[in-house]
Amino acid sequence: MHKLKQHLLAVAIAATPTLAFSAEGVDLPDTLAMTAYGTGSAGYSQMVSIGNLLQNEYGTSVRILPGENDVSRMTPLKTGRVPLCACGIASYYGSEGVLMFASPDWGPQPIRVIVTSTASFGLGVAVAGDIGVETPADLKGKRVSWIRGDDALNIGTEAFLAFGGLTWDDVERVEFPGYGRAFEGVIADQSDTGFTMSVAPPAQQLAASPRGIVWPRLDPDDKEGWERLQSVAPYFQPHKVTSAAGDDYGKDNPWIGASYPYPILVMNADADPKIASSLVRVFIEDYDKYKDAAPGNAGYSLENQNMKWVIPFHDEVVEYYKDIGHWTDEMQAHQDQLVERQQVLTDTWKQFTGSNPPSDEEAFKKGWMDARAKALEAAGMNPVFR
Template sequence: MSRLTRGLMGLTLSTLPALAFSADNVELPNTLAMTAYGTGSAGYSQMVSIGNLLQNEYGTSVRILPGENDVSRMTPLKTGRVPLCACGIASYYGSEGVLMFADENWGPQPIRVITTSIASFGLGVAVAGDIGVESPEDLRGKRVSWIRGDDALNLGTEAFLAFGGLTWDDVEKVEFPGYGRAFEGIVSDQTDTGFTMSVAPPPQQLAASPRGIVWPKLDPADKEGWARLQKVAPYFQPHTVTSAAGDYGKDKPWVGASYPYPILVANASTDDALAKSLIRVFIEDYDKYKDAAPGNAGYSLDNQNMQWVIPFHDAVVEYYKEIGHWTDEMQAHQDRLVERQRILKETWDSYTASNPPSDEDAFGKGWMAARAKALEAAGMNPVFR
């Protein structure tokens, strides 16, 4: 028996008293397995609460395999050992075949969204509160952290700079070996910024330090700024953040940015009945689980971004059509994303069949070049190069 199988068999969620009035037309298996972030994460807690609901309402036992990193969370989905992953933004990187997925063992994955959560927190560049920064353009000439080996954090910082019309050439890049070390560097006045989640411990520590903290405003009315930001990192979206380190809250929100977390994804080939049943439960049983774990309110229908960067599962689209929550514009966007996945898969198959370099770095560079060329030929933004 594999370690994965033992882990899945060994983790059974607790149950709560049964609730009435379940969603109709739900067809779920007796046992449902998924991967998620570690046991102390918000994503894991949320999936536990959903598991309690499925157990009590539908008799489905949910087993969660916690993964310590993106690869460990997504490998079981890739191999078909689990049908679902409560992932982070790495699900987007996987669908694009970039960063850690620009590897001969990965490539672009046929990932489809079931649902996502947008909660009260945000994601962005935290800035020391003693240097007079109010918006991204004020970062010109300031010390900006760059984390070795962390493409996602650096890309997020680059996107925020782009909002202000800046690049890395317009700031003083300060390199750090890790995320936590960068925030230590802000407190000790070695740098001025760090990319993070607005409620994470490091920005809380910065807020309590003598330097204080500020979250630069990203005006949603600044269409040109947002266009520049999303050209670098299209998964960001405007968000009024009511949970953030520092002097921020419901009465004084940070007008900033976020992207979904967790992102509940499946493969395109995942059973239609499972996908449709899950989205039905998330939407129609919302009142039963919305207060069961921090962040669950983010799964409401109103919080779903219907034109994001990963296509929905076909059965999810079918459900939204049935309830009248689907437009021609959404369908056109969905079609473009599905076509993008098709182009990426065909390009990957062609590239890997062309006797590419065996060296890891050379393989990745060759793939990224082929990928960009194919997307540009189709009139699509490669985003990653």
């Protein structure tokens, strides 16, 4: 495709998303396998709808392997059993080599983004509506849920507290054995908060309970608050949430809150480049053919792609955005920094694992996290996790 035509295509996609385009240059295998969340999840439903499009338009059959946890979704990607994962935020943890990926069997993963979905929902701390909370700062002294064994939810809560200038020391931490039990505890007046997706059933149940629900406002103009939040969880981004549990929220009265993409379609940096090149074309240029096929599909539009997020794009995706005129020098500088960060992590992992590290898993993790933080700081980068 001539570059002028590609530039016009990009403008047209951004300006008039109701037009239907057919992707050009798609070269996919007869069968394409991927992992995704469980069969009842939004991510799985979205991948089924994309699979239907690929079968009908390009003759490619998509085989989806549902995984009930992050390890079961990420392991087939790591081993090369599948080239793609429609993952959650664990893909970021994997790229950083932290939390569950700080073990001897994992380490930093060479993950690259193909496309992400940021739809109308948000992610954050749902608060009981009867305790007078309007912003994260109002959580001081309140009962805040902490979930045993769930780093992602606890980090999310910690990030919201940080927005309000708070830490776990400023609240009453209430421990629960699981996500669902935490919301049962809020409804039963044992705690006041739970971290969740804004449209998730537990949030809906809290909204329908006598306590009601509030989503604390995160002022997008509060630069210091956002810096504190993103220093804990840099994958969050400001978001005007039009789909949230509670009668007080909707398109006419959105929650001024936060979100991060879900699902995040990723592959490894050294996987078949034709797959990356073809899929980004399908997701962007065939948008009107699948946008209404499953809840949340609208989040894959070109305008919803965060070009300066926390995981680097695949090289072929970058080339595509350059070709259609949707790439800037600033985006390239950010991409280069993310790729450099992954290289620092990869080199440090090789040095650490090659230096007779401790055999005890906890000691191994501590040694790796220390080495990781020192290497990133030496490169002028924020370790984020310690």
